[in-house]
Amino acid sequence: MTTYCTQCTDSQMRQQGGGYLPIENYGLIGNMRTCALVGMDGSVDFMCWPEFDSPSVFCRLLDKDKGGHFSIHPAPHLSCTTKQQYLPSSNILQTRYIHEDGVVDVVDFFPRPRSAKVIFKGPKQGAYREMTSVREELKQWLVRRVECIRGHLELNVEIFPAFEYATEPHTTTILQDQDLPQSSQSKTVTFHSKNVKLQLDVTIDRADDDLDNVSSPVVRFHKVLRPGMLGDGVVARIELAEGQAVSFVLRNDIPNHVTENITSSVLDSQQHSTQTYWANWISKSQYKGRWREVVSRSLMILKLMTYEPTGAIIAAPTFSIPEDIGGVRNWDYRYSWVRDSSFTIYILLRLGFTEEADAYMNFISERFVKSRVADGGLPIMFTIRGETDIPERELTHLDGYRGSKPVRIGNGAASHQQFDIYGELMDGIYLYNKYGKPIHWDLWCSVRKMLDYVLTILNQPDMSIWEVRNNKQNFTYSKIMLWVAFDRGLRLADKRNFPCPNRQAWLRARDDLYEEIMEKGYNTEMECFIQSYESRDKLDSSILVAPLVFFIAPNDPRFTKTMDRIMRPPDKGGLTSTGLVYRYNTDLSEDGVGGREGAFSMCTFWLVEAMTRAAQHEPMYLQRAINLFENMLSFSNHLCMFSEEISRSGEQLGNTPQAFSHLALISAAFNLDRVAEKKGGGDR
Numbered sequence: 001m002t003t004y005c006t007q008c009t010d011s012q013m014r015q016q017g018g019g020y021l022p023i024e025n026y027g028l029i030g031n032m033r034t035c036a037l038v039g040m041d042g043s044v045d046f047m048c049w050p051e052f053d054s055p056s057v058f059c060r061l062l063d064k065d066k067g068g069h070f071s072i073h074p075a076p077h078l079s080c081t082t083k084q085q086y087l088p089s090s091n092i093l094q095t096r097y098i099h100e101d102g103v104v105d106v107v108d109f110f111p112r113p114r115s116a117k118v119i120f121k122g123p124k125q126g127a128y129r130e131m132t133s134v135r136e137e138l139k140q141w142l143v144r145r146v147e148c149i150r151g152h153l154e155l156n157v158e159i160f161p162a163f164e165y166a167t168e169p170h171t172t173t174i175l176q177d178q179d180l181p182q183s184s185q186s187k188t189v190t191f192h193s194k195n196v197k198l199q200l201d202v203t204i205d206r207a208d209d210d211l212d213n214v215s216s217p218v219v220r221f222h223k224v225l226r227p228g229m230l231g232d233g234v235v236a237r238i239e240l241a242e243g244q245a246v247s248f249v250l251r252n253d254i255p256n257h258v259t260e261n262i263t264s265s266v267l268d269s270q271q272h273s274t275q276t277y278w279a280n281w282i283s284k285s286q287y288k289g290r291w292r293e294v295v296s297r298s299l300m301i302l303k304l305m306t307y308e309p310t311g312a313i314i315a316a317p318t319f320s321i322p323e324d325i326g327g328v329r330n331w332d333y334r335y336s337w338v339r340d341s342s343f344t345i346y347i348l349l350r351l352g353f354t355e356e357a358d359a360y361m362n363f364i365s366e367r368f369v370k371s372r373v374a375d376g377g378l379p380i381m382f383t384i385r386g387e388t389d390i391p392e393r394e395l396t397h398l399d400g401y402r403g404s405k406p407v408r409i410g411n412g413a414a415s416h417q418q419f420d421i422y423g424e425l426m427d428g429i430y431l432y433n434k435y436g437k438p439i440h441w442d443l444w445c446s447v448r449k450m451l452d453y454v455l456t457i458l459n460q461p462d463m464s465i466w467e468v469r470n471n472k473q474n475f476t477y478s479k480i481m482l483w484v485a486f487d488r489g490l491r492l493a494d495k496r497n498f499p500c501p502n503r504q505a506w507l508r509a510r511d512d513l514y515e516e517i518m519e520k521g522y523n524t525e526m527e528c529f530i531q532s533y534e535s536r537d538k539l540d541s542s543i544l545v546a547p548l549v550f551f552i553a554p555n556d557p558r559f560t561k562t563m564d565r566i567m568r569p570p571d572k573g574g575l576t577s578t579g580l581v582y583r584y585n586t587d588l589s590e591d592g593v594g595g596r597e598g599a600f601s602m603c604t605f606w607l608v609e610a611m612t613r614a615a616q617h618e619p620m621y622l623q624r625a626i627n628l629f630e631n632m633l634s635f636s637n638h639l640c641m642f643s644e645e646i647s648r649s650g651e652q653l654g655n656t657p658q659a660f661s662h663l664a665l666i667s668a669a670f671n672l673d674r675v676a677e678k679k680g681g682g683d684r
Contacts, residue, residue, distance in 0.1 A: 311359025423481025
């Protein structure tokens, strides 16, 4: 795994960004309940507790003064080389500080029982209950283990929580005022707000107990109240020598309850179990292609973004990281979008992760059956528990990443009409029936009702995949996806011999849509498909999905000319710059949001896959697809992680990591391998 290396102090790393690290300077850890972003400088700058969509406890990523953080870094006077990587085949993150005088590793993870397996999920009194077969309890801990590998090094530890998105005061109590480890108890500090109570446990151990001359390090916390914070934080300065290790564990505090005392052996066991779990999980991958390391990392990132109790997969674990520095395109992505269903099911099933595919399909199917809105349509997104009430509001007290306001939580797009979801959902159901398990009768009955509803909206405009916030249009992408909905419904009926009372209406709708798209969604003068029937001179990269869903042959001149046009730079009428693809030209297309944005990671991977499929018939596209793919990989961060977008200066932008970016990466790699090895093309 490629590591990131930098030689500067903690303060120097942040000074260049006005107190903020670059968005790509983070790694992700998690436990399929929540997650945390750990910076290159050893600071946990983002964590919602105890679940993905819970209020944040650490959010320095969105306000350097008020947001809160948990940092472990060398003393300011030390200039260290820093490297960060995941331990092999795992989601355990290692940050290494290297100095002439010493080397220290910080190992961060959320524990994971090696044997935990969800065997049933279902609603109970409006909430989800979880039945698991486990030999070990899932510890909802954030573990940070610090070990000196060589020499000696002085470190600063700072813990400044900011509860309820930095709006809730808290009380900090230091329980041990003597030098650790004189006490036999690991519970050291508590942080209590109105709704959340956390405790910090500290354990001290030595890697080599035979070294009698190696004394135990001293850990002594002091309270500090900093401007902007609503409660005290704690700080400590520790000096570690070779063979010494200190672990910090943040977990729920239950007052008047005897909690487990954490020891070094307990943490060693938890780390071993966690590493075994991840190694066993990724070993199920059936991808053996040339980009195996990158694909494996993408798969493990996607697993981290899975909410295990329901099987939902979130679009990203973060909220309001900007799509343009200082701009207003700041959204909350901690929800599950229907539009992701097709790619998600395709990837999980084709690469051997059937349990995850089953869980995700169960989540989507239940929503499909129970979450219809009044007119018979479907919501476009759900919470991780399947709820549809996702009101959007602004956190006006937070500055936003590098001054990018407003900071939003919730998502107003939840109420949008986006007709593309019906095609994406039907494609997902069709793929699940093909590569997973046969769908059941009740689901087919729901499919029939949904497609009969879709018959009533064929001629209506919508807000489409990009969730515009102004006038609805007849977006070409949405029309293609409506075609997909009827096509997959008809295919499924034939494949399973399901009764289909409205077969002729579906067939007529499918054929009429095709004719309509070819007439109204294509500009014969520009020789390309267009963004919408109304925007006849606007280009949109969403059309790149057309051959991926078999709407059009990848070598059809109408498509190849569109693809070639998209590959032009923006100043020449295209959407590609430095090998990176933009959704559309925001200077020309008014979307009701305003401001600029970066190139979209998933759109670039869509272009790779579209060229890959065209290369089955036009070999000249194959090397171009490989070159574009390799170029795109160079824009990942040091951990092969992609956010939503990439800026004109090459930095990552937007919520990170983004599920769709990694889904599109895996799909592109999977199909590029197949074509390059002459095994055939895409197989939806």
